[in-house]
Amino acid sequence: MEFYDVVRARRSVRKFTGEPVPAEARKRIAQCVVAAPSACNRQPYRFLWIEDPELLKKLRTVALQPDILNAPVVVAGLVNCDAAWRDDHDPRSVGEIDLAIAAEHLVLAVTAEKLGSCWVAAFDTVRAAEVLEIQSPWRVDVLFPIGHPDPAGTLRPFVRVDADEMMKVL
Numbered sequence: 827m828e829f830y831d832v833v834r835a836r837r838s839v840r841k842f843t844g845e846p847v848p849a850e851a852r853k854r855i856a857q858c859v860v861a862a863p864s865a866c867n868r869q870p871y872r873f874l875w876i877e878d879p880e881l882l883k884k885l886r887t888v889a890l891q892p893d894i895l896n897a898p899v900v901v902a903g904l905v906n907c908d909a910a911w912r913d914d915h916d917p918r919s920v921g922e923i924d925l926a927i928a929a930e931h932l933v934l935a936v937t938a939e940k941l942g943s944c945w946v947a948a949f950d951t952v953r954a955a956e957v958l959e960i961q962s963p964w965r966v967d968v969l970f971p972i973g974h975p976d977p978a979g980t981l982r983p984f985v986r987v988d989a990d991e992m993m994k995v996l
């Protein structure tokens with residue numbers, strides 16, 4: 827798929843068939859994630875590709891929305907803000923920005939594979955860390971159900987700020 831077509835095709839998919847995601851697709855998606863830029867090239871993030879049925883069952887219980895994680899794969903985006911680049915004069919960590927860039931690479935690669943996904947931030951982060959055995963300073967920041975879109979699922983309306991308002995020319 828051409829880049830602009832991928833960007834246009836990406837929508838939040840919240841209903842999936844049970845069809846498995848091929849390992850070859852996973853490998854191509856991982857290459858796209860690795861290509862992401864990060865401040866000072868620190869790469870202070872990791873992703874867990876979860877397809878083990880028992881682990882998925884436990885992980886689904888951390889979501890605040892019922893069924894949002896009902897996919898054959900759930901990817902967990904982890905961040906370590908202590909490992910991210912930081913300006914000595916600015917307490918802000920860019921770890922979450924770094925993670926978000928890599929995560930959007932993931933989401934666009936998933937779309938290019940004609941699979942669906944959805945950013946999920948509405949979950950119990952403490953319980954997710956327990957289920958995945960993630961220890962501080964690492965945090966589970968975001969989850970992505972990934973799978974083949976179920977044709978019975980519906981997309982929410984595409985509502986956006988006009989492009990000229992979004993990006994002003996000065």
Ligand SMILES: Cc1cc2nc3c(=O)[nH]c(=O)nc-3n(C[C@H](O)[C@H](O)[C@H](O)COP(=O)(O)O)c2cc1C
Pocket residue numbers: 836837838839840891894944945946947948949981982
């Ligand atoms: C950081 C982030 C967190 C989100 N968390 C959730 C979520 O917890 N549950 C959900 O259903 N959608 C979630 N979404 C999806 C947004 O609702 C969706 O991207 C937005 O409504 C635009 O729709 P579209 O992705 O179909 O274009 C999240 C999106 C982002 C970027």
